Amino acid sequence: MRMRWIEIMVGFFMVLGILAILGLALNVSGLKLSAKQGDYTVYARFENIGGLTSRAKVTLSGVQIGEVKSIQIDKNRLVALVAMDIHGDVDYLSVDSSAKILTAGLLGEQYIGVSVGFEEASLKEGEYIRDTQSAMVLEDLIGKFLFNKVSN
Amino acid sequence: MLDQIATLGRSTLDRLASAGRSGQMLWQSLVAAPTPVVMFPLLLKQIYFIGVLSLVIIIVSGLFIGMVLGLQGYTILVDYGSEQAVGQMVALTLVRELAPVVTALLFAGRAGSALTAEIGLMKATEQLSSLEMIGVDPLRRIVAPRLWAGFISMPILAVIFAMVGIFGGALISIEWLGIFEGSFWANMQNSVDFSGDVLNGVIKAFVFGVVVTWIAVFQGYDCVPTSEGISQATTRTVVYSSLAVLGLDFVLTALMFGDI
Amino acid sequence: MSMHNSSESIIDIQGLSFSRGTRKIFRNVNMEIPRGKITAIMGPSGTGKTTLLKLIGGQLRPDTGQIKIDGEDVHRLSRQQLFSLRERMGMLFQSGALFTDMSVYDNVAFPIKVHTDLPDDMIRDIVLLKLQAVGLRGARDLMPSELSGGMARRVALARAISLDPAIVMYDEPFTGQDPIAKGVLVKLIRMINKALGHTSIIVSHDIQETLSIADHIFLLSDGHVIASGTPAQLLKDDTEQVKQFMQGLPDGPVPFHFSDDDLLQDLYTQESPNA
Numbered sequence: 312m313r314m315r316w317i318e319i320m321v322g323f324f325m326v327l328g329i330l331a332i333l334g335l336a337l338n339v340s341g342l343k344l345s346a347k348q349g350d351y352t353v354y355a356r357f358e359n360i361g362g363l364t365s366r367a368k369v370t371l372s373g374v375q376i377g378e379v380k381s382i383q384i385d386k387n388r389l390v391a392l393v394a395m396d397i398h399g400d401v402d403y404l405s406v407d408s409s410a411k412i413l414t415a416g417l418l419g420e421q422y423i424g425v426s427v428g429f430e431e432a433s434l435k436e437g438e439y440i441r442d443t444q445s446a447m448v449l450e451d452l453i454g455k456f457l458f459n460k461v462s463n
Numbered sequence: 464m465l466d467q468i469a470t471l472g473r474s475t476l477d478r479l480a481s482a483g484r485s486g487q488m489l490w491q492s493l494v495a496a497p498t499p500v501v502m503f504p505l506l507l508k509q510i511y512f513i514g515v516l517s518l519v520i521i522i523v524s525g526l527f528i529g530m531v532l533g534l535q536g537y538t539i540l541v542d543y544g545s546e547q548a549v550g551q552m553v554a555l556t557l558v559r560e561l562a563p564v565v566t567a568l569l570f571a572g573r574a575g576s577a578l579t580a581e582i583g584l585m586k587a588t589e590q591l592s593s594l595e596m597i598g599v600d601p602l603r604r605i606v607a608p609r610l611w612a613g614f615i616s617m618p619i620l621a622v623i624f625a626m627v628g629i630f631g632g633a634l635i636s637i638e639w640l641g642i643f644e645g646s647f648w649a650n651m652q653n654s655v656d657f658s659g660d661v662l663n664g665v666i667k668a669f670v671f672g673v674v675v676t677w678i679a680v681f682q683g684y685d686c687v688p689t690s691e692g693i694s695q696a697t698t699r700t701v702v703y704s705s706l707a708v709l710g711l712d713f714v715l716t717a718l719m720f721g722d723i
Numbered sequence: 724m725s726m727h728n729s730s731e732s733i734i735d736i737q738g739l740s741f742s743r744g745t746r747k748i749f750r751n752v753n754m755e756i757p758r759g760k761i762t763a764i765m766g767p768s769g770t771g772k773t774t775l776l777k778l779i780g781g782q783l784r785p786d787t788g789q790i791k792i793d794g795e796d797v798h799r800l801s802r803q804q805l806f807s808l809r810e811r812m813g814m815l816f817q818s819g820a821l822f823t824d825m826s827v828y829d830n831v832a833f834p835i836k837v838h839t840d841l842p843d844d845m846i847r848d849i850v851l852l853k854l855q856a857v858g859l860r861g862a863r864d865l866m867p868s869e870l871s872g873g874m875a876r877r878v879a880l881a882r883a884i885s886l887d888p889a890i891v892m893y894d895e896p897f898t899g900q901d902p903i904a905k906g907v908l909v910k911l912i913r914m915i916n917k918a919l920g921h922t923s924i925i926v927s928h929d930i931q932e933t934l935s936i937a938d939h940i941f942l943l944s945d946g947h948v949i950a951s952g953t954p955a956q957l958l959k960d961d962t963e964q965v966k967q968f969m970q971g972l973p974d975g976p977v978p979f980h981f982s983d984d985d986l987l988q989d990l991y992t993q994e995s996p997n998a
Contacts, residue, residue, distance in 0.1 A: 314507075321511050324515045324518065328620075332661075338648070338652075339652065340661055590822055592816065593822075600802075
């Protein structure tokens with residue numbers, strides 16, 4: 312029997328399968344195995360989140376610094392409460408930073424853009440970004456535009 | 464008229480009996496599993512025949528299907544100015560649908576038909592009877608290792624198919640169509656969810672593996688042991704498993720992604 | 724093993740009936756197969772001789788009646804008991820039924836490896852002895868596809884006797900063999916039966932070869948036993964059916980023509996065949 316050959320080939324087959332599933336996990340679905348523990352969570356309230364979903368990017372000057380963890384309704388204020396996972400090495404977001412919901416391209420995905428303020432102290436785990444700007448909703452924009460036209 | 468009703472009744476009964484026998488075969492060969500020591504070399508050999516030897520056809524088809532998806536996706540998406548999303552489209556189509564389904568269809572044609580023919584020939588040359596008379600249960604010795612090998616190989620083949628397909632799509636999009644590499648992968652990573660998409664695809668592939676291997680082994684085991692009977696059983700394997708895969712795919716898709 | 728050697732017959736078949744679909748193959752067959760002898764079961768093709776062996780081996784289940792081997796009713800045993808009963812039986816299939824993915828050596832060693840815990844060198848000794856007995860020790864590394872039909876059957880014989888069974892069943896051992904291979908098989912069956920002292924059952928329709936080795940013959944036709952006795956007794960029997968079979972006459976109780984219609988009448992009928 313060519314049993315040895317069969318063993319080698321089956322082993323090779325298994326390795327190939329494992330590599331493929333790892334590739335799918337890391338390269339395709341962007342699953343990160345490490346560096347999760349250093350992350351910290353900050354919150355922000357938005358009037359309207361538009362089409363923002365969880366796992367959307369959080370960027371600073373266009374560079375990704377984290378992702379949206381969850382989106383809920385803040386029951387006290389009846390606005391959206393967005394939790395963001397920020398990478399642990401990004402420890403320079405000042406407490407007066409602001410967050411905007413932006414759109415990539417005309418029809419692209421929505422993401423959060425953060426801009427840093429001037430305070431010395433930086434955001435810690437569980438703190439809030441106070442200054443936020445909601446997503447642009449096309450219907451609102453058109454409505455405003457028409458209203459302005461009429462009032463003019 | 465009455466004759467036709469009788470014919471219908473008889474064929475229904477035949478089908479039910481055959482379904483019953485196939486269930487019995489599956490039960491006996493999996494539950495009454497043989498000792499691992501005997502089983503392992505046999506299993507290894509079957510994984511070789513069923514899985515390893517199907518690698519070439521899986522890799523080649525995966526590569527071409529990925530490349531075609533890349534081209535077609537680009538020509539559609541470029542009209543909307545969102546050709547960066549081609550990576551996301553290729554990956555989602557492959558991982559959720561094409562990898563499990565096309566792999567299962569190829570698997571039925573490549574490995575399933577071979578399984579049916581092999582077991583059918585063993586039956587025709589009295590090797591199965593001979594095993595029984597030696598006091599070895601052919602369900603354990605012949606059927607069980609083949610079933611397990613099919614169950615194990617199919618998800619692995621599907622995963623390889625998906626990865627190779629995505630690689631083919633990337634090759635076309637980035638090298639040929641000139642999509643920026645970073646946005647290709649980033650878009651893909653943002654939209655593909657590991658547990659929602661990849662794991663569900665693997666679950667699909669496993670279910671298809673069970674169904675195709677089961678049909679193939681049963682058709683061989685239950686065939687009429689003549690050359691004509693074997694050829695009919697082989698055809699039935701390919702037809703039944705393809706239909707079962709496509710039907711089940713709809714059901715599974717509705718269950719997994721229907722509520723999104 | 725619970726072999727009580729006292730009784731005269733080793734296999735006792737009582738009131739056996741078996742049918743395939745609507746066709747009755749056996750109708751109330753009674754048979755006692757003597758211990759330690761060569762018994763032949765003969766009859767025209769299609770009388771279910773091979774089916775009878777499968778019934779004895781427990782691969783098929785009779786409609787009514789019972790088959791006892793050493794007092795054990797084959798069809799009342801559990802699957803487990805049946806498999807352990809089969810360790811005491813060897814069967815030589817018509818096609819040889821060698822496992823095509825194993826070498827000659829592994830084929831013969833297979834039953835020993837499955838049923839015993841003997842060390843490899845001891846298994847090797849047994850296998851070589853069995854192969855020597857059938858004269859094929861030199862062919863041990865060949866694959867079944869490299870063997871001629873006669874050699875394949877001899878290897879299958881070596882495999883059937885590898886566990887020294889109490890009963891060896893031969894399914895049409897001479898069919899499709901050239902005269903030399905037939906002669907070899909006749910010699911082997913007689914020699915092995917004498918050397919091992921087991922019971923042999925031969926199913927065949929080759930009259931010359933079977934008559935030359937059988938101690939006792941059952942003649943089957945139309946689903947029941949039409950005659951039994953020693954070869955000499957059967958040759959002297961002057962029942963029409965027995966005479967036709969033993970002497971190989973083309974026409975007799977088993978008609979040459981399949982249908983009874985008169986030829987002239989058939990020729991003169993004007994109806995179109997598809998009417």
